[in-house]
Amino acid sequence: MTRVLVVGSDTREERALLGRLLQVAGLPPEALQRCADLDQCDLLLVRDTPALRSAAMHMASKRPAMRLWMHDDAGVVHDGRSSSPCHLDDAQIQRALAPSPPPPAPDNGEGLFLANGAKQMTRLLRQRLQERTGYALLSVRSEPLLLIDFEHDLAVPLNAGASAGSNLARQLGDLFDLLTLQELSAQRFQTLAGSMSRQPLRPLLWQMAQHSDNWTDFERRLQQHAQVSLLRWPDFRVLAHQHDGFRLCSLLLKKPCSLHECTRLLELDIDATRAFMRSAYLCGYAEVKVPEVASAPPPPTRQGASALLARMWRSVRNRTGSFA
Structure with a gap:
């Protein structure tokens, strides 16, 4: 696409x-x-x-x-x-x-590398969680950590010592920018997973985003007064005992708000609100849009190319109706 x-x-x-x-x-x-x-x-x-x-x-x-x-x-x-x-x-x-033809399957039974690094990982996880298709292997520095079944929204920890949800989520969050995601066939996934225990995927990813600091692009958009809107209620398991999380969900389901609007309206800690937004975005529950028009009017002279493009695009849209 x-x-x-x-x-x-x-x-x-x-x-x-x-x-x-x-x-x-x-x-x-x-x-x-x-x-x-x-x-x-x-x-x-x-x-x-x-x-x-x-x-x-x-x-x-x-x-x-x-x-x-x-x-x-x-x-x-x-x-x-x-x-x-x-x-x-x-x-x-x-x-x-035209899409490129698929390359020949590798000899080791593993699939193509789908994502490498925090930004690619975030985009691909959001896409696969929405599509609910495919299987993947999550690794760090070539060390396999987690099998993922997107179709059934399940995760299979490969390290027994880190299988406890909070420990594994913290480990994944600390190493977020070093993670790689590799595609697996259904047969290869079943072979690797065997009879190991499965756990819900989205609560694990939610906690992972809470512990991660590698969100440079996302933070930049929040600083540009991006409007965050919730598409649907998250899995209630990710909000267990989080009263402020329920309040944020109620607000963002009603209307899009920026980070600072959420903290002001609900009187919340800004770091906790930012962490909530990261998790909701990564898990596909929220979308983030930077407004085309800044809150302050642009200076009358020497406008940059970015402001010029935004103004001209906006003028065309206003003459012809809303974006379809």
Whole structure:
């Protein structure tokens, strides 16, 4: 799946652009997902005007892994990172968007490495918990620690000494940025798990996030007054004996709030509130969105490329209706 952020086009033009890309690449509709968060998108697709081009180049320079494509009024696209704008033909678009063929299975019975490090791990865990598919092996420095069954929301500790929930959660949290996640087949999972005891996965991940300090990107978004909203009630096992957790759930289910709004409205400790938000986000119970408009008005002169892009995008959206 490719997450696409379209800038400079109204809703109708956006749908036409994405429809054409899907048709050219021969992909199903779900293969391209519209995205509203620049830090989460894989492809930034921008109308090619001087102002938007300059702003988009500035934004893309800070995100080397993100593709930048520019398009003209006719919908013809070219690579925005190329020094000489050469239009992408259908074959180039198809190669760029079509999923890569799966590599041959390794000889040792283990699967591909899916994630490495805290940021990749957070994104993938959220995705797999939502999809409820697949099996994986969690390791640190090549030492296997945990088998994961996403389909049944279960974890199998491989180290008997750390199998107690709190000890294992603390260990995983302390080593969060060093963890790697490796895909397993169902047969390989059953072979490794054998008759070892299973335990609920989400309460373990919830506690792991409470103990982890490797949340640089998440903390930056909270500092940008990100609005946190709860999608549904968490598993009650993660909130056992946590009165403040129930209060936060009740508030965030009613309306999105920033970190400081939660602490002010509920008179809570900011560190405990931050830890709750980390856990709810990692386990897929919450979503976080940085507002497009800052609370303070921007200065009248010498605005940066980031503010220019946000203002122009907002003006297009306001003329054409809400983001669909």
